[in-house]
Amino acid sequence: MFSSRKAVLLLVAGLFAVTCAVARAADAGHFGYGTPATPAQIAGWDIDVRGEDGMGLPEGKGTVERGADVYAEQCAACHGTFGEGEGRFPKLVGGVGTLRDERPEPTVGSYWPFAPTLWDYINRAMPMPSPHTLSADDVYALTAYILHLNDLVPDAFVADRKSLPDVKMRNRNNFIWTDPRPDTMAKPCMNACVDAAGVRISSTAEGKSLTPRTTGPLDTMQPR
Numbered sequence: 255m256f257s258s259r260k261a262v263l264l265l266v267a268g269l270f271a272v273t274c275a276v277a278r279a280a281d282a283g284h285f286g287y288g289t290p291a292t293p294a295q296i297a298g299w300d301i302d303v304r305g306e307d308g309m310g311l312p313e314g315k316g317t318v319e320r321g322a323d324v325y326a327e328q329c330a331a332c333h334g335t336f337g338e339g340e341g342r343f344p345k346l347v348g349g350v351g352t353l354r355d356e357r358p359e360p361t362v363g364s365y366w367p368f369a370p371t372l373w374d375y376i377n378r379a380m381p382m383p384s385p386h387t388l389s390a391d392d393v394y395a396l397t398a399y400i401l402h403l404n405d406l407v408p409d410a411f412v413a414d415r416k417s418l419p420d421v422k423m424r425n426r427n428n429f430i431w432t433d434p435r436p437d438t439m440a441k442p443c444m445n446a447c448v449d450a451a452g453v454r455i456s457s458t459a460e461g462k463s464l465t466p467r468t469t470g471p472l473d474t475m476q477p478r
Contacts, residue, residue: 301377301386305368311415314390318411321399324392328381337361337403347403350424363404367429369421373397373413394418 303310326335334340337347349359358364366372377393379385388396398413406421407413 301374303370303374303377305371305374306419308370308415308419311370311373311418312390313415314394315412315414316391316393316395316398317413318395318398318402318407318409320392321395321397321402321413324388324396325399328388329396332382337400346400353425353428361404362400363406363424365425366423367426369397369401369406369413369418369423372400373418 301310332340332343333346334343337345339345345359345361347361347363349361349364351364352359353364362372373393376396377386377388377390380388380396394413397418398407398411401407401413401421402409402411406423411417
């Protein structure tokens with residue numbers, strides 16, 4: 255039989271545990287679970303690179319020559335031997351002067367605005383079967399090689415955190431970085447608002463056969 259004394263003891267123990275948990279949560283500045291992220295854990299997620307000035311690019315470097323080897327091994331099967339694209343995979347080279355055509359070809363050479371974000375995209379998403387597995391040096395080398403294929407850098411170019419922001423991409427000045435449209439969001443009404451009681455419905459769809467009725471399944475839908 256469960257005695258009232260045992261019940262009181264269990265209640266006190268439970269309250270004590272809750273109090274301790276709340277105290278720990280208050281002291282730690284969170285809800286009492288989890289642990290603060292370590293610098294190594296944060297570094298694993300903090301991989302974004304800013305386009306215009308390359309902020310976020312890591313240490314490392316890569317040459318055009320090394321990039322050709324990495325490209326042949328990791329990229330050519332999808333993007334073609336010289337960036338021309340294979341099957342439905344996108345082209346990396348060409349398309350210069352086509353962006354206003356009926357069928358534009360947006361490539362690194364014709365459309366991309368900033369060289370540092372090319373490094374960022376390759377680092378995050380490539381190669382497709384195993385993204386984010388290349389070393390920083392190999393990503394720099396690939397970036398240098400793809401820029402070279404598009405005649406944007408010379409043979410001796412070495413890509414690193416200082417040189418990439420200086421590469422002038424062809425379409426850099428054709429992006430709109432601010433929204434020119436006016437702000438049309440309705441402002442909250444605080445006084446002299448429209449009287450909802452004075453609003454009236456002037457027309458409805460009722461009786462106008464705008465929505466057909468069905469007599470069977472969707473694939474045999476017929477209006478009456």
